[in-house]
Amino acid sequence: MNEPVSILRHRTNKPAVRTKITLQQNMFTFLLEGEKTVHFAGSQITVKPHQFILLTAGNCLMSEKLAAENTDYHSILILFDSKLLSDFFDRHSSLLSNQTKQPDNIPFLLLEKDEFLVNFTHSLDYMLKSDKPIYQDLQKVKLEELFLYLAIQYPGKIEQIRNMSYEANDELIVRHAITSHIDSNVTVEELAFLCNMSLSSFKRRFARIYGNSPNRWLLEKRMERAAKMLRQDNRKASEIYYELGYENLSSFIQSFKQIYGITPKQYQLSN
Structure with a gap:
């Protein structure tokens, strides 16, 4: 005790x-x-x-x-x-x-x-x-x-x-967790832990709030930010991947292709 x-x-x-x-x-x-x-x-x-x-x-x-x-x-x-x-x-x-x-x-x-x-x-x-x-x-x-x-x-x-x-309700806790970690490499399992929920409960509440899975939603939001940085700020993928929560450049490029179908370099050339 x-x-x-x-x-x-x-x-x-x-x-x-x-x-x-x-x-x-x-x-x-x-x-x-x-x-x-x-x-x-x-x-x-x-x-x-x-x-x-x-x-x-x-x-x-x-x-x-x-x-x-x-x-x-x-x-x-x-x-x-x-x-x-x-x-x-x-x-x-x-x-x-x-x-x-x-x-x-x-x-x-x-x-x-x-x-x-x-x-x-x-x-x-x-x-x-x-x-x-x-x-x-x-x-x-x-x-x-x-x-x-x-x-x-x-x-x-x-x-x-x-x-x-103060103890916030479950929906508020999930919203705060997601918005605070969009740009970090915290995993969905870790987010569920921070919200004091099982992984399955976290995913259910997330889907009810956002209408999507947490993995997909986070990936789309991070890549939207990446595309904006590549397009408006004219920064290279090698300059932004760590800022977006990725440990290495190849993982970032793979994620970007998953959403946009092309590499960050190809995306910049097309814009």
Whole structure:
């Protein structure tokens, strides 16, 4: 069983490429070295060492990139239950706006480290240097310290945190997932995972919304954009394939021929 709050260190010298992650709790990630990219159903975000991020519980895809060869990816994590967040808002209601606001359908909050937050991260690092487990009440105090500082110094941010628990309906989740990843190489299976759906359920909902299969729809949209870039911007296929989410030029050319029946070069010559 998970503790209400856990402060952990994550350090590795092996980069991770788009791993499926199911977070059972909310999580702050304080990045020290390297770079983290997170894909959600409706968006994606990259985190660098001068920043930290709050992720709500749920499904996402994570990539961890080393800053350079022979270096580590290094972060400090605070995982916590939503109940601790609700309790904080109940106890410190005077720090929050009384205005009602439509909840944000955003599963993350990216923040910049100021001087206090840099030192706060150092304090977590110091606590984790000992081999002894951190007393649970002390971990709760550190989380409370972080929430109080954000509430006082960045009231707009704490309001965003309060509004992050909104659950969109299935149709909205699918639409956000698709529109946010048209230009990436995220697979349909990964999109279904981000939407917290089985592949068959995702395909059924997609077909009901768009009247097409997700693979075909995404291919057509990406090739429409490719054709526009080739025609209007006069760019070469070798200059745009990666931007369109393809790992290599030959795969892009094959996809283009599948929709237009000719190669990108032939398409440019005919236009």
